């Protein structure tokens with residue numbers, strides 16, 4: 001895969017570090033992460049018409065922080081993650097929701113199709129975004145839509161360690177090119193949907209919306 005050095009900085013310092021997320025799962029649900037997930041959910045609701053017939057996939061769902069603000073507006077939500085501890089917490093929190101299912105698996109292993117595929121803060125952990133964009137396109141039902149929230153370009157200071165981090169945020173040009181090439185007929189990037197404040201720095205998030 002060839003990246004345009006002008007539009008993206010690619011950092012590869014190791015593979016997916018599941019033990020890291022497994023260890024962090026029990027302390028994952030902080031007030032700031034809940035606030036961030038609620039802001040992402042609001043942006044999804046503002047940009048995509050949700051209805052009770054929709055089946056949604058949340059990949060890299062973690063403890064389900066993005067699922068709970070949306071689950072009552074849709075038909076069914078399937079949360080997948082590679083970390084068993086994250087999923088255990090989600091299962092416990094969501095045990096009263098009949099329309100929530102979970103699966104210990106990665107996005108590239110999914111075989112079902114969905115009306116909406118969403119994720120929050122996962123894409124920068126995935127090495128091959130071209131492959132991801134195609135997989136997402138193929139995993140959507142006709143007229144399906146993706147809603148991916150992640151960091152806008154940052155200087156590398158967001159993560160303490162770059163183990164398992166493949167991208168220092170994303171530029172609009174890069175995302176538009178990759179997702180249009182994958183077949184999405186409409187690609188829109190909503191900037192600044194939330195600003196994470198950390199160590200006296202600001203890290204804005206975007207929401208990428210792509211329609212099949």
Ligand SMILES: C[S@@+](CC[C@H](N)C(=O)[O-])C[C@H]1O[C@@H](n2cnc3c(N)ncnc32)[C@H](O)[C@@H]1O
Nearest residue numbers: 021060061062065081082083106107120121122
């Ligand atoms: C930064 S956390 C975000 C968790 C949750 N989406 C949130 O916003 O609170 C990234 C999550 O993505 C999961 N993950 C990383 N690569 C994945 C992949 N290829 N397929 C599914 N999940 C993945 C990790 O295990 C981790 O739980």
